[in-house]
Every structure is written in C-alpha cells, then in structure tokens.
Amino acid sequence: MSNTIQAKLQGIRGMPDVLPGEAEFWELFEEAVRSWLKSYGYRPIRMPIVEPTPLFKRAIGEVTDIVEKEMYSFVDSLNGELLTLRPEGTAGCVRAVIQHNLIAQQPQRLYYIGQMFRHERPQKGRYRQFHQVGVEALGFSGPDIDAEMILMGARLWDDLGLEGIKLQLNTLGQPEERARHRAELIAYFEQHQDVLDEDAKRRLHTNPLRILDSKNPAMQPIILGAPKLIDFLGEASLEHFNAVQQVLRDAGLPFEINPRLVRGLDYYNLTVFEWVTDRLGAQGTVCAGGRYDGLIGQLGGKPAPACGFAMGVERLVSLIRDAGGEPLPAGTDVYVVHQGEAAARMAFRVAEGLRDNGVDVVLHCGGGSFKSQMKKADSSGAMFAVIIGDDEVAAGEVSLKPMRDEGDEQKRVKIDDLADAIMNTMLDCDEEEEA
RNA sequence: GCGGCAUUAGCUCAGUCGGUAGAGCACUGGAUUGUGAUUCCAGGUGUCACCGGUUCGAUCCCGGUAUGUCGCCCCA
Numbered sequence: 001m002s003n004t005i006q007a008k009l010q011g012i013r014g015m016p017d018v019l020p021g022e023a024e025f026w027e028l029f030e031e032a033v034r035s036w037l038k039s040y041g042y043r044p045i046r047m048p049i050v051e052p053t054p055l056f057k058r059a060i061g062e063v064t065d066i067v068e069k070e071m072y073s074f075v076d077s078l079n080g081e082l083l084t085l086r087p088e089g090t091a092g093c094v095r096a097v098i099q100h101n102l103i104a105q106q107p108q109r110l111y112y113i114g115q116m117f118r119h120e121r122p123q124k125g126r127y128r129q130f131h132q133v134g135v136e137a138l139g140f141s142g143p144d145i146d147a148e149m150i151l152m153g154a155r156l157w158d159d160l161g162l163e164g165i166k167l168q169l170n171t172l173g174q175p176e177e178r179a180r181h182r183a184e185l186i187a188y189f190e191q192h193q194d195v196l197d198e199d200a201k202r203r204l205h206t207n208p209l210r211i212l213d214s215k216n217p218a219m220q221p222i223i224l225g226a227p228k229l230i231d232f233l234g235e236a237s238l239e240h241f242n243a244v245q246q247v248l249r250d251a252g253l254p255f256e257i258n259p260r261l262v263r264g265l266d267y268y269n270l271t272v273f274e275w276v277t278d279r280l281g282a283q284g285t286v287c288a289g290g291r292y293d294g295l296i297g298q299l300g301g302k303p304a305p306a307c308g309f310a311m312g313v314e315r316l317v318s319l320i321r322d323a324g325g326e327p328l329p330a331g332t333d334v335y336v337v338h339q340g341e342a343a344a345r346m347a348f349r350v351a352e353g354l355r356d357n358g359v360d361v362v363l364h365c366g367g368g369s370f371k372s373q374m375k376k377a378d379s380s381g382a383m384f385a386v387i388i389g390d391d392e393v394a395a396g397e398v399s400l401k402p403m404r405d406e407g408d409e410q411k412r413v414k415i416d417d418l419a420d421a422i423m424n425t426m427l428d429c430d431e432e433e434e435a
Numbered sequence: 436g437c438g439g440c441a442u443u444a445g446c447u448c449a450g451u452c453g454g455u456a457g458a459g460c461a462c463u464g465g466a467u468u469g470u471g472a473u474u475c476c477a478g479g480u481g482u483c484a485c486c487g488g489u490u491c492g493a494u495c496c497c498g499g500u501a502u503g504u505c506g507c508c509c510c511a
Contacts, residue, residue, distance in 0.1 A: 065509055312511030370469050378471040
C-alpha cells in the first residue's frame with residue numbers, strides 16, 4: 001500500500017450516469033420519439049459532438065451566456081485548433097447541411113438525438129452533459145412548417161401520456177424590425193437607468209431584448225411600459241404570426257402569447273415557442289424552438305429559411321417517470337438452469353436453439369447451487385425455467401417449468417419440441433390477456 | 436457563478452446531549468445434497484463523503500473541499 005491518498009474515482013460533476021432501471025425509460029422515450037418523427041417524415045442526421053469554436057460563436061451570438069461562460073472549449077494540442085463540445089445542436093446541423101449541400105435541391109426535415117454540454121451549475125433537470133432531441137426543417141419559409149412543428153409537440157406529449165405541458169408563443173419579427181425596436185428600447189431604458197439592476201445595465205447595449213425577460217420585481221413597472229415589439233412589426237411579419245396561430249386554432253390547440261418570451265440564442269426570428277410545465281421546479285421548459293431564417297446565410301451557406309426546436313431528454317424522462325410511466329419490460333422469456341458438465345454443454349445448445357426461434361433466453365452462468373439458480377430464474381422475471389440435469393441429458397429432453405402461472409405444471413419436453421411448447425404457451429397467455 | 440439544506444451498509448433511513456453504530460429491504464448460505472416466489476434459521480471490518488482544526492478522545496462541534504438538492508441566474 002502506498003501512502004498517497006488515492007482520490008476517489010468518480011464521474012464529472014453534472015454528467016450523471018444513467019443506470020439500468022432508469023435507462024429503460026430512456027429507451028422507451030427514444031422509441032416513442034423515433035416513431036413520432038418518422039410519422040412526420042423526419043430523417044435522421046448525426047453530427048460530431050465537437051465542432052470548431054467559431055461555429056458556435058457565430059451561430060449562437062457572442063454576448064449570450066452560452067458563449068460567454070458555458071462552453072467547454074479547448075485547444076487541440078496536436079494542431080492548435082480551437083474546439084468546443086457542442087452546447088446545442090442547430091449550429092452543427094446547419095453546418096453539415098451547408099457543407100454537404102443538403103438543401104440545394106429540396107428542403108429537408110431532419111432530426112438528431114444526442115448529448116450537449118454546458119458548464120452551468122447542475123440542478124435537477126439541468127446538467128453539464130444533457131441530451132436533446134433536435135428537430136430542424138430547413139428550406140421552408142412559410143408559417144405552415146412552424147405550425148406543424150408546434151402541432152408535433154402536442155402529439156408527442158399525448159403519445160407519451162404527459163399532461164400539463166403548455167404552449168407559449170411569440171414572434172420576434174425580422175432583424176430590421178427588431179433593430180428599430182431595439183433602438184427605441186435602449187432609448188427608453190436609458191431614461192430609466194436609475195431603476196435598472198446591474199444585469200440589465202450590462203445588457204442595455206449588448207442585448208436589451210433580454211431585459212424584458214428579467215424577473216426582478218423592481219423593474220417590472222418599467223418593463224411593462226417598454227416599447228412593444230409588436231408595434232414595430234410590418235405587414236408580412238404580422239401575417240406570418242397570424243397564420244401560425246390560425247393553424248393552432250383550427251387544430252384546437254390552446255396557447256398563450258407571451259411577449260416576454262425571448263429565446264436565449266440570437267439566431268431566431270419570427271415565430272418562437274416554448275412548451276413549459278410547472279412540475280419540474282425551476283427548469284420548466286421541456287421543449288423550445290423557433291424560426292431562424294438568417295442562420296444558414298450567416299454561417300456561409302446560400303441563404304435559406306429554416307425552423308426548428310429542441311427537447312430536453314432528461315426533463316421529459318423525468319416527467320414520464322413522475323407520471324408513473326411503465327418502462328420497457330426488463331425481463332426475459334426463459335432462464336436456463338443446469339447442473340453438471342454434460343448439462344452445461346447441452347444448456348448452450350438449448351439456449352441458442354431457442355434464440356434461433358426468437359425466444360429471449362438468459363443462460364445461467366457462474367455455477368452455484370440448484371436452489372440459487374432457481375432463485376435467479378425467478379428474479380429474472382422469466383416466464384419459464386428450463387431445467388437441465390443428468391436425467392434430462394440422458395433422455396435428450398429438458399424440464400420446462402412455468403414460473404408465473406400457478407395452474408401449469410412442470411413437464412418434460414424433447415429438445416426439438418421446446419421452442420414450440422414455449423411459443424404456444426406464450427401465445428395462449430397473450431390471448432388470455434387480450435380477452 | 437451566488438445563497439440555503441443535505442451526505443451513515445448495495446438501497447431507504449434511524450442513531451450517538453463527543454467514548455468508532457443500528458433497522459427494514461436487498462444479497463449469500465442453510466432447513467429441503469434437483470425446484471423459485473411464501474416460512475424459519477444464520478451471515479455486517481460500513482475509511483459514518485473527503486481534508487484539516489478543537490479535544491484525552493470527533494461519525495457527532497468548527498473550517499475548507501467534493502457531490503447532491505432547492506432557489507437565483509440561465510436554459511433543453
């Protein structure tokens with residue numbers, strides 16, 4: 001033993017492991033999400049987790065919290081490149097779309113699922129490594145795709161059995177409209193400097209729009225009296241916003257217009273939306289997005305409109321668990337118990353033979369008493385134990401013991417008949433359940 | 436990044452007014468040397484998160500650190 005104190009090896013703060021038991025909920029969620037995306041015609045795309053740092057600075061905005069203080073950036077010591085672990089997915093997706101000319105011929109509906117990284121103080125529902133489902137529709141200009149994306153959300157919450165997720169909607173207008181509003185806003189807040197808190201003063205000339213999102217009670221009166229963006233919107237912007245709302249009303253989807261809804265990333269324009277819940281404490285947003293018509297051009301592509309949103313997987317899985325969702329069953333169909341050398345060899349043949357027939361099998365490994373093997377067969381959740389000992393080997397048979405059905409008795413079955421015997425019993429059970 | 440609270444067995448938690456600790460569940464073995472889930476019996480040496488301070492003595496008091504959690508900030 002050395003005298004050095006060995007630091008306990010542990011994962012990085014804010015980057016939790018997802019263990020069996022919870023991971024099954026993730027798989028349930030991912031399966032539901034993939035089938036939902038397919039039903040809307042979205043296709044998968046996979047980008048690297050690491051991108052050149054300038055990509056995020058240009059896409060997200062230099063003065064955002066993400067770029068200012070939350071990015072995991074580092075120098076690639078082998079060639080001096082400045083790289084960053086992606087803090088969000090849209091920038092990388094757009095980069096890939098530009099690089100491979102994906103929307104040269106036609107618009108694309110794309111999605112990805114994966115981890116993102118932001119150096120924030122961890123909390124429930126907020127982690128330094130977290131996962132998002134990103135959904136992007138590139139090359140679409142009309143309000144129809146915005147509305148469809150919002151309707152998609154409503155369907156997913158329904159598919160997942162989630163209640164109490166509410167829609168908030170806003171429009172940010174076009175850059176020139178925002179610029180005029182911004183100038184008025186700065187002028188207005190400058191007249192009320194004495195009321196502004198430190199954070200607001202800092203933002204006054206960098207990102208005044210976000211002062212509107214402040215929760216500081218002392219500032220609420222002047223925020224309420226501030227120039228409203230909607231008064232600066234032109235005909236086209238208003239029409240776009242109205243058209244989105246019209247589809248939502250036609251679909252009977254309730255929403256709240258929240259003029260203070262300001263997305264944290266700079267690339268948005270026109271429609272922005274958030275799905276929020278009050279069941280997750282301070283982290284209420286489970287899904288958010290909007291239109292980003294300028295981003296593709298801003299990143300060097302041929303200018304094209306686009307719209308997208310992202311969901312927080314940790315937050316949604318947490319909601320699913322709280323709602324009493326059932327994870328995918330972790331059990332197996334058959335657990336093979338065996339005693340003796342000849343039986344062990346036969347057990348492999350039996351197990352593989354069952355798998356050839358589509359039966360899930362756990363083969364007991366690691367020896368142990370017969371009793372302990374039966375206990376493991378029970379706790380595995382298997383419908384059947386297949387028991388192989390000297391008697392069975394000699395007869396070329398196995399003993400098939402139903403573990404869940406009180407009425408059924410253990411019986412001897414020829415190896416060739418085993419798969420059929422199991423399948424027939426399982427089918428009977430399914431029919432009984434359906435009846 | 437700031438503030439509050441927490442951290443004791445694999446899990447959920449008691450407890451020690453400072454004298455190095457317990458329960459339930461789980462797990463393992465046995466009663467039953469080929470039959471689980473029920474029953475009974477047996478099985479705990481756990482750096483009481485880590486580092487330091489006070490003390491004859493610290494799991495307990497104090498300080499720091501780490502991690503979690505709640506809120507702020509921000510966001511998915």
